[in-house]
Amino acid sequence: MLYNVKITTIINPLDWLAPHSCRGCGRTGDVLCDCCKKNISLSIFKKCPNCGVEKSSNFCQRCADFPICFVLGKREGLLAILIHDFKYNSVRAIGPKLAELLASRLPDLPKNTVIVPLPTATHHIRERGFDHTFFIAKQIAKLKGVKVQKIFIRTANTVQVGADKSTRLAQAEHAFMIKPGTKISQTITYILFDDVWTTGASMKSALKKLREAGASNIIIALLATSSLD
Numbered sequence: 001m002l003y004n005v006k007i008t009t010i011i012n013p014l015d016w017l018a019p020h021s022c023r024g025c026g027r028t029g030d031v032l033c034d035c036c037k038k039n040i041s042l043s044i045f046k047k048c049p050n051c052g053v054e055k056s057s058n059f060c061q062r063c064a065d066f067p068i069c070f071v072l073g074k075r076e077g078l079l080a081i082l083i084h085d086f087k088y089n090s091v092r093a094i095g096p097k098l099a100e101l102l103a104s105r106l107p108d109l110p111k112n113t114v115i116v117p118l119p120t121a122t123h124h125i126r127e128r129g130f131d132h133t134f135f136i137a138k139q140i141a142k143l144k145g146v147k148v149q150k151i152f153i154r155t156a157n158t159v160q161v162g163a164d165k166s167t168r169l170a171q172a173e174h175a176f177m178i179k180p181g182t183k184i185s186q187t188i189t190y191i192l193f194d195d196v197w198t199t200g201a202s203m204k205s206a207l208k209k210l211r212e213a214g215a216s217n218i219i220i221a222l223l224a225t226s227s228l229d
């Protein structure tokens with residue numbers, strides 16, 4: 001069988017030594033078979049990522065201060081396995097699958113759209129050998145024919161794991177800043193992308209900074225949300 005593989009990044013050799021099997025059904029051949037992929041793409045996320053209230057999609061009215069948001073689903077089941085294997089086991093072949101799923105959920109975008117990945121802590125990039133958020137953001141940008149740009153830098157490499165919610169919120173509030181010299185335009189559509197919405201603290205911080213800098217067209221895109229029930 002021929003695989004159309006475009007090598008655009010350095011590939012982890014382990015990805016190629018181990019035969020790929022579908023994380024959903026175990027079928028050999030691909031990290032996510034078409035059938036399991038279809039199941040994910042058909043499941044529409046029906047909760048407000050911020051407060052958990054049932055909603056046809058997007059944030060609820062109470063959380064109307066947030067922009068429009070696109071999420072693949074809750075971090076559970078197959079989606080949780082895929083994100084985990086991609087992030088923590090560095091199975092990079094999963095990245096394009098997740099990117100494809102999220103790209104298909106996004107609407108047609110203006111040509112001047114910029115996808116902005118939330119910055120990953122440098123020690124996480126070192127541990128994992130790659131910047132998983134940027135990796136997916138690049139693929140989504142390619143699929144949608146738009147640009148990707150790292151606009152934010154971290155002002156503190158704080159670790160969220162283990163910290164209580166209020167500490168994490170306080171840390172995240174000051175976690176990012178816009179790179180000096182970055183031009184933010186009112187006419188550009190910015191898609192803030194992150195993998196998982198946990199407390200939303202990182203996203204809220206990024207959103208605030210981007211709005212303060214003058215952006216008015218902002219969309220949020222997430223692989224999953226896990227904070228609620």
Ligand SMILES: [Zn+2]
Pocket residue numbers: 022023024025026027032033034035036037
């Ligand atoms: Zn499958």
Ligand SMILES: [Zn+2]
Pocket residue numbers: 048049050051052053059060061062063
């Ligand atoms: Zn809400």
